[in-house]
Amino acid sequence: MKSATQIAADVRSGTSSATAELERTLTVIEQRNAELNVFLYVDVEGARAAAAQIDARVARGEDVGPLAGVPIALKDNLCQVGVPTTCSSKILDGWRPPYNATVIERLLDAGAVAVGKTNLDEFAMGSSTENSAFGPTRNPLDPSRVPGGSSGGSAAAVAADMTAVSLGSDTGGSIRQPAALCGLVGVKPTYGLVSRYGLIAFASSLDQIGPFAKTVADAALVLEVLAGHDARDSTSLPEPAPRLVAHVNDGVAGRRIGLVRELFDGADESVVASVRAAADALRAAGAEVVEVSIPELALTLSAYYLIAPAEASSNLARFDGVRYGLRVSAEDVTAMMEATRTAGFGAEVKRRIMLGTYALSAGYYDAYYGQALKVRTLTIDAFARAYQRVDLLLGATTPSVAFALGAKTADPMTMYLNDVFTIPTNLAGDPALSVPFGTGEAGLPVGVQLLGPGRSEARLFAAARVLEIADGRP
């Protein structure tokens, strides 16, 4: 499988064409989608028209952009004009957005070809892509196992060589966790770096859009296109996109990197071994690696599972059968809303809406939501103190390699514990990425996580590139 960087270079030089690259993608989707359930919708006609247009522009000698002719898969919580957007929920079945997400506009402006929409846990709530109204996605590396979630479809699209790159969203680990389980690079950018305009909101103080890729350079290439201020998202950082691709090979010489005990304690042996081997590889490349402890991280799972549901309960109030999506008829408006929401939402979404409603309700607000926001402050302060002493932090992305379908669906807490290493960064608003390093049980990939302070993406990519080389992917 060609990298996105290579596809763009080939299309720009005329060695390949956007049409040829797209047809290859469509062939693989045709071969594997029925088994893996990666795409909920493939926009064959729209993608072919877009590819033909790219080719015509190349033929005229135009610069079509850094992602020239690169087919890309999009998580189905991103709005694309005229293309069904479901959030893997029955409540949005049949809805076609009247506008594009900013990230989609930027991808198209950069020459990318949007291929279709990928499966997710309903409204991005889950860690296995089993909570989808349209059935689970399977892990291309072992179809008896989950791809992780909630961006499991976007991870599987790249792992199955359908596309070289894809987009996901990460609220508590929904890009990094499936990247780890599918053997990919996955990036959760700094809060505010990438516009969320057109991303259907789950937890607005945590959600960020980011890329999946096979290589660090491809992830940097896509993120550079996505980043930068957007007036249509009031949380967008008021600054231009950072240069990322240019820094991928900066290395880690002289960097101080903290190996965080709380970010691998309790993980499977093979995961811990990978994290320690990654620390050695960074050391060998000239970094100083020190062991650190951030005890405050122990409370972040609890805080997250109050803050995210609280915000979700508010964000998902808009799905009431009035303006878009499903409506189940009833004699008065309240009964209509109840019937619509009861029929439209799946079990996990209902669970989180109720948890959030409870955490925000009179008499419980201070004890639950208020307390969680204070724990969030402690988390931010604890990370800030750590970054006074080190440039980056290192830990595991997930407690284990990809697990079997159905293994963790019986009890919500068991599933939530999958996110224990990824959640802290979301609370802090800082960037983090997962990069494959070594293998674990059954030869499946292990992801190690690199974390940095706000706006440290270039530094993170450089360190990830060192690990990529050390792991045998020059």
Added chain:
Amino acid sequence: MSDALSRDDVAKVARLARLVLSEDELDLYTEQLGQILEHARDMNSLDLTDVLPTAHPFGVTNVVREDVVTPSLDREVVLAMAPHAVDHRFAVPRILGEAP
């Protein structure tokens, strides 16, 4: 923190969230939500009296733009996706009681 979550609490929360639960679902969610809230009680181990709640991770404050008219989505385009529209408006079943 407060006492354990009761079945009545869950029923009340479901009503507030405009969800209808069966008797079995009430039992299930009371147990599951209770477990999650029980886990959250570990936050009680800390004295957080003097800690301020987080409003924004980077302290970004309200963002405003110039008060100028810009184009918005065309009304017909938006209404085309509505479950029911009448006379260029979203239509819903009756909200108040019987018409006088």
